[in-house]
Amino acid sequence: xxxxxxxxxxxxxxxxxxxxxxxxxxxxTLNESDLKGGCxxxxxxxxxxxxxxxxxxxxxxxxxxxxxxxxxxxxIENRKSKI
Numbered sequence: 172x173x174x175x176x177x178x179x180x181x182x183x184x185x186x187x188x189x190x191x192x193x194x195x196x197x198x199x200t201l202n203e204s205d206l207k208g209g210c211x212x213x214x215x216x217x218x219x220x221x222x223x224x225x226x227x228x229x230x231x232x233x234x235x236x237x238x239x240x241x242x243x244x245x246x247i248e249n250r251k252s253k254i
Contacts, residue, residue, distance in 0.1 A: 193225065
């Protein structure tokens with residue numbers, strides 16, 4: 172039987188224990204655990220703005236990128252190709 176899941180809800184899996192995030196406005200990079208669900212401390216200190224717009228980043232650029240489908244649990248691996 173063929174899998175009918177279209178894998179629309181993917182979670183990026185990192186190889187290290189500590190996930191890094193970057194503010195999309197000021198580009199401050201910090202550990203996700205240090206943020207504790209709050210706003211960007213740099214945007215708040217410099218401009219008085221409560222910014223919650225972050226992106227996950229890879230800390231090891233040569234690492235394989237892996238995703239897990241939130242619906243069916245399948246692991247998908249993206250290997251970097253050498254040119």
